[in-house]
Amino acid sequence: MENSNLLKISTSTGLIKVASKSQGEVFFHTIQLKLLWGYCWWQEKPAIESFLDLLESVIKKAIHGVLPHQELFLDYNLETNDSLEKSSQVKITFNQIYADNVEFHMPENILILKGPDDRGSFSRLSSFRRKLNENIQKTI
Template sequence: MAVSPVLVIKIVDDSSVGVRARWRDEYVEHHIVLNSVLAYWWANDLPPVVKFLELFESVIKRTINELTPHKTLKLKYEVTSDDDLERASQIEINLIEVEADDIGFKIDGKTLFLNGLRNSSESDDEKTPFNETYNKVIETPDIVLKKYMEMKNK
């Protein structure tokens, strides 16, 4: 029986999101510290949900690359929010599929729910609930892949 790699997504102490990739006896873990990134996004008038999705994809990519360097990462996930992504204050992400160079990952903690992402001083106009499924293919540039391969082979 083949051992599949595992991607674990979890909320840690309501203050950070943990992303861990594990394969056999090896693992790599990174955290997104929510209060730090939210403060930055609010101070710079950036849409927190949009920026969180970008950061979330990037952290998944980096975490898996450090465990098993790969050229192509395929992510399939569904996003549901209380408003369009530019104005949303809460988000639910349901990871459906994660694959690195045709190696499928088992997903533990498929659903991530975050609220209070928008600055409380912003007004609440009429909300338009949002739901969409994303199929992303994220390529690792060759020079970056080479560095991950060097790190892995040390």
């Protein structure tokens, strides 16, 4: 029963697909990144923070589609190659996901987003001071 509750996040160009499975029920949801980035640019919202908020809500929706629950606990590590605003690479490593104390297993627990790196040479050299590497634990 340990692996009967699954959450899978996969990527392809411009898309992130979230799928959940529990007791024979399956739920799929897709995030279209170009639409999200365009919305963030138009509304002058921070892109990575908006993406993380959307990803968390999509995970909650995907799990709720197969296992109705009240609280979702997410534990993940967030790593960037610069500050959030200037980063061209974001790595999310999922540690634990629980829906009302029921664990969801992730066979592939790492999600990496890469974009064009338009930072200058000095900014790249000094980015080690601004790199982000933190653990985020949230109940939503």
